[in-house]
Amino acid sequence: MRITRTAKLAAGLAATLAIFTATLPSTAASTDPVAVAAQPVAGSSSNVRIEGSRTILGDAPATIGSTELEQRSGLAELTPVRFPEATSAVVVGYTSGTPDGSSAEVDVRAWVKDRWSEWTSAGAGTPTALxxxxxxxxLRIILTAPPTGANPWVGDVTVQPTDKADPSRMTVQAAPLQSRVFATREGLVGGTTANGHVIISRDHFVALPSRRGLAGNGSGTYSVKVCTASRCAFEPVWDVGPWNTKDDYWNPSATREMWKDLPQGRPEAQAAYQNGYNGGKDQFGRTVANPAGIDLADGVFWDALAMPDNGFVDVTYLWTGDGGRGTVAITSGYLNVRNSPNSSGAVVGMAGKAAQVTVECQTTGSSVTGSQGTSNVWLRVHSGMYVAKAYISAGTFGVC
Structure with a gap:
């Protein structure tokens, strides 16, 4: 089940987006503005068009399943902006129009500890802690609207450092969160995900019920490790759902978008289904029919995890903490995860295109030729599970 879908990438995205204004802080109070030209990141925008300084939702229809919320949506990730000095907070400025039940949101994330942090909603003119x-x-623009009519927009976007936000409201965990949640199969081949990816047969991605952990199309910036008792999959987060769209349950309770009285790691849909939380309904007032906290594309559900039916799995949200990482460097399909450092070892899972994988250590095994050259190095990504480093963009790790 999936809550929202974006339509296919609209033509003409080569047009220039808004100009960002970055304040260069020689001191915390400096106000010297510098204009920085910004373009959409290639492949990371969907169903938007540009008119002057405005990014406007396109007219492509919603792609939905029979039980999903019917919405059109668009997304535009903008080129990163660099300041000459580090800052712990920013002020994002923008104008917006939201006619006829539509919505417009601007999110921000920061490059911290050699990786991108999670997306956080930024109110116009309000300090946002990093x-x-x-x-x-x-910055990222998210636009949503009913199936017909309204075309919300965002324009005149600026960003500048500030020292007026309290950074303690956001936390960075020492280790990625792992929780046991109910998984359902997404399916919907031919549909379009929340980041603009068109779903193919036996696809490899997952959906989570908040855009805070939504990766760009073709990116594995936000990836998960999903495990059953005997198999594991490493997959990028390319869609939003099930049930909710603002349930970042992997975050500490105090920093969740909604449902701040629920414990970290417990999806709202699970609490609603099992305990009658929120009257047994999701954020849209619909009666929750299952406790799902993650959706799995067909290739993850059937092939990587060999699941015969919906059920509980162990999920690790890899961007929420530190640890060794590598990125699956393949152009399509998936990479086999094997039970030994050998290309003849039994397949015990899979890793999707662009997904991040956890790396515990490295060892030697059979020689493999892949996108990263020829190597006999294998990476242990889970207890008793290995991938060939010839297909993983990664550094050097300790010996197993």
Whole structure:
């Protein structure tokens, strides 16, 4: 089940987006503006068009399943903006129009500890704390509307450092959160995900019920490890759902978008279904029919995890903490995860295109030729599970 879908990438995205204004902080109070030209990141925008300084929702129809919320939506990730000095907070400025039940949102994230932090909604003119001091931020525009009619927009976007936000409201965990949640199969081949990816047969991605952890189309910036008792999959987060769209349950309770009285790791849909939380309904007032906290594309559900039916799985949200990482460097399909460092080892899982994988250590095994050259190095990504480093963009790790 999936809540929202974006339509296919609209033509003409080569047009220039809004100009960002970055304040260069030689001191915390400096107000010297510098204009920074910004373009949409290639492949990371969907169903938007540009008119002057405005980014406007396109007219492509919603792609939905029979039980899903019917919405049109568009997304535009903008080129990162770099400041000459690190800042712990920013002020994002923009104008917006939201006619006829539509919505417009601008999100921000920061480059912290050599990786992108999670997306956070930024109110216009309001200081937004970053999860750590950073000299590089990126903005994202999210537009949603009913199936016909309204075309919300965002324009005149600016961003500048500030020292007026309390960074303690956001936290960085020492280790990624792992929780046991109910998984359902997404399916919907031919549909379009919330980041503009068109779903193919036996696809490899997952959906989570908040855009805070939504990766760009073709990116594995936000990836999960999903495990059953005997198999694991490493997959990028390319869609939003099930049930809710503002349930970032992997975050500490105090920083969740909604449902701040629920414990970290417990999806709202699970609490609603099992305990009657929120009257047994989701954020849209619909009666929750199952406790799902993650959707799995067909290739993840059937092939990587060999699941015969919907059920509980162990999910690790890899961007929520530190640890060794590598990125699956393949152009399509998936990479087999094997039970030994050998290309003849039994397949015990899969890793999707662009997904991040956890790396515990490295060892030697059979020689493999892949996108990263020829190598006999294998990476242990889970207890008793290995992938060939010849297909993983990663550094060097300790010996197993």
């Amino acid at each position: 999860p750590g001091a950073s000299d590089q931020v990126q």
